[in-house]
Amino acid sequence: MSSDLSPIDRAKFFAARRATDYVENGMRVGLGTGSTAAWLVKCLGEMVRDDGLNIVGVPTSLQTATLARDVGITILSLDEARWLDLTIDGADEYDGNLNLIKGGGGALLQEKIVATASERMIVIADASKQVDTLGAFPLPVEVIPFGWQTTKTLVEEMLIGLDVMGRQSTLRMNGSQPFVTDEGNYILDLNLRRIGNAQQLSLVLNQAPGVVENGLFVDICDAVVIGYSNGKVEV
Ligand code: ABF
Numbered sequence: 168m169s170s171d172l173s174p175i176d177r178a179k180f181f182a183a184r185r186a187t188d189y190v191e192n193g194m195r196v197g198l199g200t201g202s203t204a205a206w207l208v209k210c211l212g213e214m215v216r217d218d219g220l221n222i223v224g225v226p227t228s229l230q231t232a233t234l235a236r237d238v239g240i241t242i243l244s245l246d247e248a249r250w251l252d253l254t255i256d257g258a259d260e261y262d263g264n265l266n267l268i269k270g271g272g273g274a275l276l277q278e279k280i281v282a283t284a285s286e287r288m289i290v291i292a293d294a295s296k297q298v299d300t301l302g303a304f305p306l307p308v309e310v311i312p313f314g315w316q317t318t319k320t321l322v323e324e325m326l327i328g329l330d331v332m333g334r335q336s337t338l339r340m341n342g343s344q345p346f347v348t349d350e351g352n353y354i355l356d357l358n359l360r361r362i363g364n365a366q367q368l369s370l371v372l373n374q375a376p377g378v379v380e381n382g383l384f385v386d387i388c389d390a391v392v393i394g395y396s397n398g399k400v401e402v
Contacts, residue, residue: 174396176202178293179257182394183207185402186255186291187214192221195248197281198235199256200228200274203291207255212238225251227281228274229349245281254285258292259304259382261391265290266365270307270382273339273348279380282387290391297393301365302331305356307339307382308372315345315353318377322355325371330363352379 172180183206190196190211198208208231214220216239224240225248226232235242245251256278260268267290269275282288298304310318319336326334339346339354346354362368362383369383393401 175293175295177396178394179203179291180206180394181398181400182291182293182392184210185394185400186289186392187211189253189255189287189289190214190220190222194222194252195243195250196222196224197251197254197256197285198224198226198231198240199254199278200231201257201272203257203293204231204255205234207291208234208240209238212240215239223248225281227256227277228272245284249284251281251285252287254282254288255291256282256288258290258296258384260296260298260301261290261292261388262298262301265388265391266301266386267384267388268301268304268306268382269384270309270354271304273307273346273354275307275382276309276348276350276352276380279384279387282384287389288387290388292391292393294393294395300361300363301383302359302362305358306362308336308355308357309348309350309352309379309381310355310377311379312345312351312353314377315355318375319355321375322357322372322378325375326359329368329371331368332360333358350379
């Protein structure tokens, strides 16, 4: 780790490094996406190279697949691996019940499929991601491009009567074009401000025909490893 990292990057690095304690020889490991997960992949790459760690990784995005290959981790697709021992990934928010908002990086669909196929899921994060109630971070919802404006209106209407504070959503952009996920879909970011019942909201959102998946991870995460810039780590 370079000494000129920002405090937040140091915190992410320390969380990622501690999470490698959960990785054992022979494991099939889901590799998350985002800047915190990238530290994990780099740490695991070092362990493969220097300590002879023998694992296979299942990446949750093209970006992570490229990084994992670059650092020397053997990767498989989920179809090849089928079931995983462990997934380690970042998050945009986590609450005291280990419920998460994910998808700020746009990889929520593969992340959720891989995490759900895993015996255990560990989140790595800096303490800024901790919240009492989810929802300050806009909730990403992956939708198919066909009819996305209709889906957007439908989703906003389906929020009426639910325990949320806002209902506005915006199409995520990449410059002047819609952001496109690895699966060829779009993302709606829902500005809900407060999510009172994450499980109910997740079930409702996935009822809309154009919705592929949403970024709420309920009852999926088993532990959060929280890193601090001074090197302290809490689990
Ligand atoms: C992925 O990366 C996401 O689900 C989440 O959106 C994001 C967290 O990013 P970072 O680790 O860069 O803060 O884990």
